[in-house]
Amino acid sequence: MGGVRIAVVGAGIAGLACARELARADAQVTVFERSRGLGGRLGTRRQGNLAFDHGAQFITARSRSFVKYAEIAGRAGVLGRWSPRILEDDRRWEAPIDEWYVGQPGMSALVRPMSRNVDVRSGVGIHEIIQSQRGWELQSDSGRQDHIFDAIAVAVPAPQALTLLGPHGRTFRHLHEVSMAPCWAGMFAFDQPVETGADVHRWTQGPITWAACDSSKPNRPPGLHCWVVHASIAWSRQHLEDDAVAVAQLLLHEFATATGARLPAPAHAQAHRWRHAFVEQPLGLPCLVDEEIAAGACGDWCIAPRVEAAFESGRTLAHSLLPMVGLSMPALLR
Ligand SMILES: Cc1cc2nc3c(=O)[nH]c(=O)nc-3n(C[C@H](O)[C@H](O)[C@H](O)COP(=O)(O)OP(=O)(O)OC[C@H]3O[C@@H](n4cnc5c(N)ncnc54)[C@H](O)[C@@H]3O)c2cc1C
Known part of the structure; x- marks a missing residue:
């Protein structure tokens, strides 16, 4: 496990596809999911x-x-x-x-292979993300999370992503278009x-x-x-x-x-x-990312109302975040 910590909010297929790619590039990934089960709208x-x-x-x-x-x-x-x-x-x-x-x-079983090698905290809803000098901190229903993260990926439906990312810069104003x-x-x-x-x-x-x-x-x-x-x-x-x-x-x-x-x-x-x-x-871009603050958003809403689109959006966001935290995907895994 590397020393770079990345938080992913949402364990639908977009969030888990993103987390899986980040983990494959040796990031230490924690996924926070509000529900008890994984898969989101790919649900059973x-x-x-x-x-x-x-x-x-x-x-x-x-x-x-x-x-x-x-x-x-x-x-x-x-x-x-x-x-x-x-x-x-x-x-x-x-x-x-x-x-x-x-x-x-059931349909939700489809995400099972993605959650391996990733620390998933289910039953934890994130309602605020805070940027400090040290990195990203997350405020959940049960209080402030222990860790500080070098980057953050928000993988929830667009209106909810807007609540979390809206206060963090102009890039995320595009969420209003979805x-x-x-x-x-x-x-x-x-x-x-x-x-x-x-x-x-x-x-x-x-x-x-x-x-x-x-x-x-x-x-x-x-x-x-x-x-x-x-x-x-x-x-x-x-x-x-x-x-x-x-x-x-x-x-x-x-x-x-x-x-x-x-x-x-x-x-x-x-x-x-x-x-x-x-x-x-849809947004019409594969994901939304702000390089200066190492934060991004992904989900089906970027591309089209389909599971495959959510998967592609999550992967693309992971590949965009990696260079911002000094990591790259090993050539064999690309
Ligand atoms: C009724 C219906 C039928 C569909 N039929 C098909 C179909 O047949 N084929 C197809 O390809 N697609 C279909 N889709 C679309 C498909 O389900 C979605 O495109 C895809 O599952 C979206 O994945 P996602 O990861 O982007 O979002 P989601 O699956 O919505 O995942 C987001 C996750 O984030 C969590 N979350 C939200 N807010 C927070 C928070 N603040 N903190 C922590 N966690 C949070 C949610 O609980 C959820 O688990 C259908 C969708 C619906 C609703």
Whole structure:
């Protein structure tokens, strides 16, 4: 381990991809994550013996570095191919245009290989970052963190990054240019299979845009039949502050109406609000970095609303920060 200390705020795929690259270049990295679990919007909600991928549904891999990471995840057994039967409005797709991959046993497993060799402090929300003569200090819910860091990477959705980085220089004013949209996700489990004519439904209009049978993904727990339903951005905005129990019932109703399926009473029904779900207006740069203060920000919001974009943004930020702290990536690992 080298003597250079770097803090990463946020353990979604952007933060962990950034942390992994920094650690590979011998930095001593600490990741601070507000939630108990890792993965952020690449998340799996567990409830007893049930599991729902309530955020990202699948990934595609196109760039060389993400394809390489997908191979590592595949070898580690945390990534599998998903070939669902798809209906878009009334049109049947024989196969997705790209290959679709999913984390297994849940989407969040995809980040597991990234968190090795990195000190991850979960359940620690950072609400202020302070620049002093000695470096960066972090103020968390439970007080000031012990360490002083030589550099900082903020890997949280743009509006939250603005709160942390806004006071630290002109570079971060660009965060105002980014906009993100919400999404309500419904999670439903049924005792019997629900036949809707497909494993995945997509709609281009109406209150819901997506419904998928999680249980059709590889290596899911046997037993109940789990479905995830996503509301459209417009519907989610309209119901943004509604009660989650009421939203779950509304989404169940919309799911039945849109598929025309006769749904049995669900054994489990729950809704989750993603306040900053999708990037509507991205930054248009791979990351934001201020060389003078050795601080930067990354996330899907830099490039596009996709897991792969978040991964690329995190990696790019790591490569930008390394020379600022006198480190470089060994040629063999580039
Ligand atoms: C409903 C939904 C469906 C989606 N479907 C797909 C899909 O099918 N395919 C696809 O490629 N992409 C999909 N996406 C997009 C994809 O999930 C995101 O692009 C990607 O996961 C973003 O990763 P990230 O690391 O940039 O941000 P996040 O995953 O949001 O990670 C940020 C992390 O920072 C933490 N955090 C925030 N503030 C603080 C703080 N102050 N202190 C400490 N920690 C903090 C959060 O808890 C979170 O863990 C979907 C997203 C949603 C919401």
